[in-house]
Amino acid sequence: MEYTIAPLSPHTAAEVRGVDLRRTIEEATRAHLNRAFIEHSVLAFRDQHLTPHQLLAAVGLFGEIFPQHNSRFALPDCPLVHYISNQDFYPDGRRYIPGEGFHTDHSNAACPPKATILHAVSLPDRGGDTQYVNMHLAYEGLPEETKQRIAGLKAVHVYQSRHSARKLMELSEEGRGRVPDGIVHPIVRTHPESRRKAIYINPIRTEGVVGMPEAEALALLADLLEHATQPKYQYRHQWRPGDLVMWDNRSLLHKANGDYDMNQLRYLYRVMLQGDVPV
Ligand SMILES: [Fe+2]
DSSP, rough: OOOEEEEESSOOOEEEOOOOOTTTOHHHHHHHHHHHHHHHSEEOOOOOOOOEEEHHHHTTTTTBBOOOOOGGGGGEEEEEEEEEEEEEETTSSSSEEETTTSTTTTSSSSSSEEEEEEEEEEOOSSSOOEEEEEHHHHHHHOOOHHHHHHHEEEEOOOOOOOOSOOOOOOOOOOHHHSSSSSSEEEEEEEHHHHHHEOOOOTTTEEEEEEOOHHHHHHHHHHHHHHHHSSSGGGGEEEOTOOOOOEEEEEEEEEEEEOOOEEEEEEEEEEEEHHHHHHH
């Protein structure tokens, strides 16, 4: 299989061409793709056309499936694959745009997913980009005194932070019993494979900082977010039909953009991969 891996920006994301994820991938290629994933944090496989079951089989190249928290979005005939759609509504009738606002996925888990994978099924003609923030670069760009201030700090992650601007879709009764809440993670984590440090915060789910008064904690988290989301640390992915995009939740924040014609269907398959305890 002839394939290429080419950077999509100077610091984050690469596109993979010439790999057909429906086919058997050789071990050397699998290892190469995994290394590229760690190096670039986002891999965009172009021109894929996978059914949900083919998607599940393909992502086994990169890890084990992480069972998602809100079963509402599971595909009935392939429940380990979920969907992302712009055709869902809150109970009060407002449209639900999944993933708006910078966040990292499922950080309220003791072992949050290392990766999230989206495969485009239907896209609007324009808009709906996914933005990423490289939290390794953001960490490295902090003033030394801030690095020292946040070293050793831990944040509390819950399903839905009281302080979040975005409201998630409510969990079912069954989901509330199953989904972890009040999990503590370091604010600076070290990537288990690259050993690079990254800021690990999540505006949707971070409730506070352990041992720090609320006002001070919120100010610190806001400052870190403002620093991290500077354009120089960002990569913005413009989706193309057939894209399968996998990103590293240990290294990035991401957000969706609801900036397109909502009469056009935007629909993607979503799976996540098991991660480690952040340290
Ligand atoms: Fe997300």
